[in-house]
Amino acid sequence: MVSKGYFFAVIGRVFAWTFLLGLAVIVIYPLLWMLLNGFKTNSELFANPFALPQQFSWQNYVNAWNRGVSNYVTTSVLVTVTSTIATVFISAWAAYGLSRVKIPFSKFWTGFILGGLMLAPTVALVPLVKLMQALGLYNTFWALLILYTAFRIPFTTFLIRAYMIDLPFEIDEAAEMDGASRWKTFWHIILPMCTPILVSTVLLHVLFAWNEYIFAMVFTNGTGVEPLPVGLTSLMSKHGTDYPVVFAGMAIAAIPVLVLFFASQRYFVKGLSEGVGK
């Protein structure tokens, strides 16, 4: 009886391990393939897609960089940084107003801001193009900055508000009795207390802005303002069959977020697990 149970336990372990390792290979191998292909020559790639590159030359990366990727990276960095700052500040203000100030019709305003969570970006696409054209912002960096901020305010406010609500109200009252203004209370006391959730929201926004595609594709139209995801697809269409250069470009797009993720995993997990209940 005991040996039978033992037997099944061993079978179970072997099975579980095969499953976990097999899945890890399915995840890692395509990514490794992508990185290695960035070092191959085109003929190597077509001769045998599984072979290792003959020599590790950075030429494809240099070519990708010179064929537009440097512009895409610049735009992506700029849009990511500015929209992160704008989104997190505007959302933190809104979260403070919603959670710690007695405002009139607070339920309505909460619904107004958080209700934006339910709206898919595609739904407003046609009117937004008309609007941006009318404002003269179509095909500029500003269109992306505004849209990345507007469509992420609900989610970011949701996360920060949920955290602020749990801070004791005695903090605000004590600060007030010590003569602090509302602004000072927010800036010097409440905001620093929210650092963990702020880090999570910054990371999630960076991930979003760096990877966003639909707005980037619709609102930028060549002429050097496309961010990386759109740039990659035009790299692909412009350079026909020089695939190793495309692989190098993909690696350039993927590596920064991977580094960021591994450097700050626990904040990611926190933000993601809080955010799923949006």
Place this chain on the structure above:
Amino acid sequence: MTLTHSAPPRRHPSGAPARRSGRPSPALFSRRLSPRGLLWLAPAVLILLSFVYWPLVQNFAFSMTEWDVYTGTQEFVGLENFSRLATDPVFQRSLLNNLLYAGLSLIFQVAGALLLAVVIESRRSERLRRALRAIYFVPSAISLTVAGLLFYFIYEPKLGMLNHLLEAVNLGALAQPWLGQESTAMLGIIMMSQWQGFGYSTLLFAVAIQRIPRELYEAAEIDGIGPVRQFFTITVPLVREMSGLMVIVTISGAFQVFNEVMVMTSGGPNNSTQVLGTWLYHNGFSRNDFGYAAAIATVIFVVTISIGLVQMWYTKRRRVQW
């Protein structure tokens, strides 16, 4: 990877801050209704109003008009765009593709991810668990554009990994142009999406499982209850809230698919991989048929908002207690 920073404790129970409660404090502005407090919301409200809500309202108006591409004039046509939708075979195809997307994502990213999270969390070593969760999450951190392009190459008939792999294991007969033919293109895109997304839901399920008290499993162990029954009698009921949310989020996401289809096939071949989002894009920005595109957008709105309302109702219900 456990939740290391939880929010500070809620406000003290009435007894704790006694030193303040005795003090008269009617003058505190933090206790009075403050219309000026609305200024804190003003930037967010103005931006949402101009760039989220106003375009949404405009979209409804657009969906009842027809645009003349040459003169730029609009003409009111009532519900004509919607009746066109009802007889548009590509629209029906798109809707079916979104549903297929939802169905397969439920299997892989909800059911599959839950099972995977259980297998991961039953490993003994915490370092190993953390490493596994992180590895499986990697595809979710890279963009759908990179993942889509990568799988475009994997499915590519000449240099693609998949066909070469099939030949290597003597299944060369199965090699085919995966994205180039109607029968396999949609499935190819959906499977890429599963590859990209399963680690994300696995991570969330792992977090939910970590919140289940260990004692429940220990007690079950003592009572001689095996792992399969433990899964159905402890894990499944206690992660029900997370599963419910994942079901809702997954279905809602399936109706917003755009990026991967655009990158991998642009809706082809022969419109077989169109989804609502790409069909909207195609009509609005390739054909300049704005009214029709707005009508498709309205359909996406109705579907996602209904799912959103279900979600709101779901999260407001009493949480599972233990």
